Amino acid sequence: MKVLTRESREAAGAAGAVVVRACVQANPDAVLGFATGSSPLPLYDALADFGLDFSGVRGFALDEYIGLPPGDPRSYGAVIDSEVVQRLGMRPGSVLLPDVAAGDLEAAAREYEQAIRDAGGVDLQILGIGHNGHLAFNEPGAALDSRTRVEQLAERTRRANARFFDSPDQVPTRCMTQGIGTILDARQLLLVAHGADKADIIARALQGPVTPDCPASALQLHPRVTVILDQAAAAGLR
Incomplete structure (x- = not known):
């Protein structure tokens, strides 16, 4: 695991964008995993400034709410479309989300897993972390080998x-969320976090025991992880 610290959330986001840029430059048809929430927004801002060609990139979202009306601007599909697809110049529909409107949600979860496999797997998964250590919407107690499911x-x-x-x-x-096992299948993981309110959970995730009580501790099981933090978020690390 490589852990980098930067002086601000913007600088941490820019450093994360450099990792994504290297992946896309090495493979213009890369499959990326996209996170929502506040943590990756500075990364997407920096990527948009790079002006990189994303026309060949495909992607998968980590999760989606269940119960919001179609097209709701608070849905993660809408956020991905505005913050990622449109800003980075990706092809419309090139980022897939779980089908939370399906009549059979369990079948939809299995189909999402299959779609990831059919794409050849995720080359680089972008991640944030919740205050309770959740990855995507894998809440404390989630099995470390869990797959896409309703949560x-x-x-x-x-x-x-x-x-x-x-x-x-x-x-x-x-919601419907990729499982921890699904996330760990990605060939490379990139976690970006900022703020003093994340310092304690970052320390637990990166230096505490690997346990379902802190789902993000599963990052320690992956062979290729980059973590980029601002100084406030890194304050609890030994």
């Missing part, structure tokens, strides 16, 4: 995401 959101996660909604009651209670 119940923890109340702390819902409270953290309430800032994107008019009221906490509007935050969905369920």
